[in-house]
Amino acid sequence: MNLTTLNAGVGQVAFTTGPVLYFAPDQELYGQGGTADSCIKLLSGVIRTCHCLHDGRRQIDAFHVPGDVFGFEFGAEHNLSAEAVNEATVISYRWRGMPSVANTDGLPERLFGHVMRNLSRAQDHARLLGRSSAVEKMAAFLLEWSAHSADRKLINLVMSRQDIADYLGLTVETVSRTLTQLKQEGLIHLLSARQIRLTSIAALREMND
Amino acid sequence: MNLTTLNAGVGQVAFTTGPVLYFAPDQELYGQGGTADSCIKLLSGVIRTCHCLHDGRRQIDAFHVPGDVFGFEFGAEHNLSAEAVNEATVISYRWRGMPSVANTDGLPERLFGHVMRNLSRAQDHARLLGRSSAVEKMAAFLLEWSAHSADRKLINLVMSRQDIADYLGLTVETVSRTLTQLKQEGLIHLLSARQIRLTSIAALREMND
DNA sequence: CGAAACATTGAGAGCCTTCAACAAACGTGG
DNA sequence: CCACGTTTGTTGAAGGCTCTCAATGTTTCG
Numbered sequence: 215m216n217l218t219t220l221n222a223g224v225g226q227v228a229f230t231t232g233p234v235l236y237f238a239p240d241q242e243l244y245g246q247g248g249t250a251d252s253c254i255k256l257l258s259g260v261i262r263t264c265h266c267l268h269d270g271r272r273q274i275d276a277f278h279v280p281g282d283v284f285g286f287e288f289g290a291e292h293n294l295s296a297e298a299v300n301e302a303t304v305i306s307y308r309w310r311g312m313p314s315v316a317n318t319d320g321l322p323e324r325l326f327g328h329v330m331r332n333l334s335r336a337q338d339h340a341r342l343l344g345r346s347s348a349v350e351k352m353a354a355f356l357l358e359w360s361a362h363s364a365d366r367k368l369i370n371l372v373m374s375r376q377d378i379a380d381y382l383g384l385t386v387e388t389v390s391r392t393l394t395q396l397k398q399e400g401l402i403h404l405l406s407a408r409q410i411r412l413t414s415i416a417a418l419r420e421m422n423d
Numbered sequence: 424m425n426l427t428t429l430n431a432g433v434g435q436v437a438f439t440t441g442p443v444l445y446f447a448p449d450q451e452l453y454g455q456g457g458t459a460d461s462c463i464k465l466l467s468g469v470i471r472t473c474h475c476l477h478d479g480r481r482q483i484d485a486f487h488v489p490g491d492v493f494g495f496e497f498g499a500e501h502n503l504s505a506e507a508v509n510e511a512t513v514i515s516y517r518w519r520g521m522p523s524v525a526n527t528d529g530l531p532e533r534l535f536g537h538v539m540r541n542l543s544r545a546q547d548h549a550r551l552l553g554r555s556s557a558v559e560k561m562a563a564f565l566l567e568w569s570a571h572s573a574d575r576k577l578i579n580l581v582m583s584r585q586d587i588a589d590y591l592g593l594t595v596e597t598v599s600r601t602l603t604q605l606k607q608e609g610l611i612h613l614l615s616a617r618q619i620r621l622t623s624i625a626a627l628r629e630m631n632d
Numbered sequence: 633c634g635a636a637a638c639a640t641t642g643a644g645a646g647c648c649t650t651c652a653a654c655a656a657a658c659g660t661g662g
Numbered sequence: 663c664c665a666c667g668t669t670t671g672t673t674g675a676a677g678g679c680t681c682t683c684a685a686t687g688t689t690t691c692g
Contacts, residue, residue: 265550267632273550288539293546329538330497336545337502341474341482343552344592348680375639383553388680390640407639407689423476557648584671594649599672616657616671 231307237261237298243285245295250287251310253325256280259302260372263294264380274381276335277373279362283307283328300372343383346422351382352392353421356402360412367415371408440516446470446507452494454504459496460519462534465489468511469581472503473589483590485544486582488571492516492537509581552592555631560591561601562630565611569621576624580617 234257237243243254243261254261256278263284264274275294278284286309287293309325342354355378359369371378375386382389393410396402401418403411412418443466446452452463452470463470465487472493473483484503487493495518496502518534551563564587568578580587584595591598602619605611610627612620621627 265546267554271554273554275546275549286539286542288536288543293543326535326538327497329535329542330495333495333538333542333545334497334502336542336549337474337484340484340545340549340552343549345476345480345482374637385681386639387641387682391680394640583669595671596650596673597648600648603672 231305233305235304235306237302237304239298239300241298243296243298243304244292246292248292248295250285250290250292252306252308253283253285253328254296255283255305255307257303257305260299261296261302261304262299262373262377262381263296265294272380273383274377276332276339277377277381283325284332286325286329286332299377348382348384348388348392349395350421351384352389352396353401353418355382356396356410356412357415357418357422360415367412369410369412371410375407440514442514444513444515446511446513448507448509450507452505452507452513453501455501457501457504459494459499459501461515461517462492462494462537463505464492464514464516466512466514469508470505470511470513471508471582471586471590472505474503481589482592483586485541485548486586486590492534493541495534495538495541508586557591557593557597557601558604559630560593561598561605562610562627564591565619565621566624566627566631569624576621578619578621580619584616 237259244250246265258280261278261282261284262274263276263278264272266272276284277299285292285296342351346354356369359371360366363369373381375389378384379386379389384392393402393404397404401412401414403413405411446468453459455474467489470487470491470493471483472485472487473481475481485493486508494501494505551560555563565578568580569575572578582590584598587593588595588598593601602611602613606613610621610623612622614620
């Protein structure tokens with residue numbers, strides 16, 4: 215693995231990191247049940263973390279964008295699997311078993327903040343899944359990606375309709391129908407299947423609070 | 424507030440804590456928008472953390488039981504509010520702004536683990552809300568409380584049907600109907616509205632994986 | 633160009649919600 | 663202790679939203 219040491223200046227060794235890793239679309243970073251002693255920092259591309267049930271149902275927990283750090287687990291094994299949505303490069307940070315973490319002081323810089331950000335996102339996601347209609351979910355999703363876009367009014371979706379459906383707890387058909395509904399209401403404009411122009415961000419916002 | 428200092432032996436002060444606080448049923452510990460510089464350790468009773476929308480819809484994020492530590496926020500303000508379900512006693516720990524946390528080393532013992540446990544629960548919750556039917560949700564809920572009970576086959580619910588509904592993303596009526604359905608299928612026995620005997624834990628388990 | 637994957641649209645069914653009424657439990661005061 | 667109102671929980675009927683199944687259109691890629 216050729217691990218090297220980083221952040222080793224605080225008195226105790228913080229954690230170790232490896233080289234930059236590349237993943238092709240749909241390639242798996244780690245799977246459910248795999249050993250969870252490292253976390254991932256995403257450098258480029260988009261990663262989805264998801265949970266698959268034995269009957270084929272899939273719930274996508276989150277889409278991660280560059281800068282996100284994810285993949286910590288409370289238990290020893292991964293509850294979620296992680297797969298690249300498009301071409302992605304990451305760095306893997308090993309943290310479990312590191313003396314600094316065992317002592318719970320000397321924690322890697324900002325790691326705590328990353329876990330809390332993931333917590334916050336998971337809570338928001340749960341609220342969306344529990345108490346929203348299909349349109350509200352779709353509007354929230356579009357706004358989420360609008361915030362990640364250089365041009366807030368032009369979204370380039372990197373994931374399929376199936377991915378969106380599994381993220382929002384809907385079916386592909388409902389996602390499709392909801393998008394055409396938003397189009398007919400004049401809130402969005404479908405330039406192509408994966409490129410969407412937001413005509414009225416304000417109206418989309420009003421749907422979720 | 425009369426705060427005292429705890430865990431001050433690691434070289435840097437870890438965080439500060441106050442006296443034991445008592446809360447009556449339905450009393451609010453903190454509200455959405457409140458300053459989020461502390462977290463709560465629950466000593467006795469049950470606390471619900473929830474998010475309320477302006478139109479009255481409510482999503483309960485989690486029910487917390489004694490030993491749980493919760494209430495951290497990534498941002499400066501609370502996204503969720505916390506209310507006592509029944510009589511509860513807690514200790515509040517201030518962590519934000521503490522020099523140890525600012526340096527991100529010398530973090531309070533096990534605080535990191537508590538955040539990760541909350542993250543793990545939020546992810547499980549999202550999966551439940553996104554990809555489950557009413558019966559599956561109800562079964563998962565019963566098993567969750569079964570695990571907290573001294574007698575795994577006898578649950579004493581401390582929360583109302585409305586609380587359960589808002590936790591599972593259902594309506595009160597559906598919760599009620601689903602319970603009677605499970606009763607008629609012979610999986611549970613309703614001793615009273617809030618006391619449930621699980622006749623077949625195995626059958627309940629089969630519903631969720 | 634043709635096959636395969638992806639996306640959209642339609643029709644019908646099912647699950648959950650909504651609205652409404654009723655039953656049960658609780659608490660308070662007489 | 664009972665009467666009574668309020669809260670909480672259950673049950674019924676109808677409707678709506680989303681799912682399922684199926685067909686068609688579209689894009690991608692060998």
